[in-house]
Amino acid sequence: MKTIKQHVEELFRDVPDSERKEVVKQEIIDNLEEKVFDLMAQGKAHEDAVNKAIVEFGDIEEIKKELGSVVQPRKKNHAILNLGFSIWGSVLIIALCVFINFYYSPDTIWFVYPTFAVLWWPLSMFYYWLRSR
Secondary structure, eight states: OOOHHHHHHHHHHSSSSOHHHHHHHHHHHHHHHHHHHHHTTTTTOOHHHHHHEEEEEEEHHHHHHHTOOOOOOOOOOOOEEEEEEHHHHHHHHHHHHHHHHHHHTTOOTTHHHHHEEEETTHHHHHHHHHOOO
């Protein structure tokens, strides 16, 4: 019954250690061993009985949720990446406006107006980054 114990240990490897976990594991092992003995009494070979018991047992996600161990995948925080992208994007847009301003109409300085509008983008990303820390 070493195969059953190894299978149950593998199923519960991401569950934090607790007394309740050990009790549930032992119950599952006992039930699977009992199922194996029943299948062997019906004429199945030992290996076939073990494999069939494991396959019929299925998944333990409900048990993991009940034990409070399901670890939710952590969402990656892309706020700093968004901030960097917004800063570089704003710098490029402002540089383009400055170039267009001085190349086509050097006597009128108008690039300041779109600069104020473009600076809202990195400013909003900065506050988003501060909130997500």
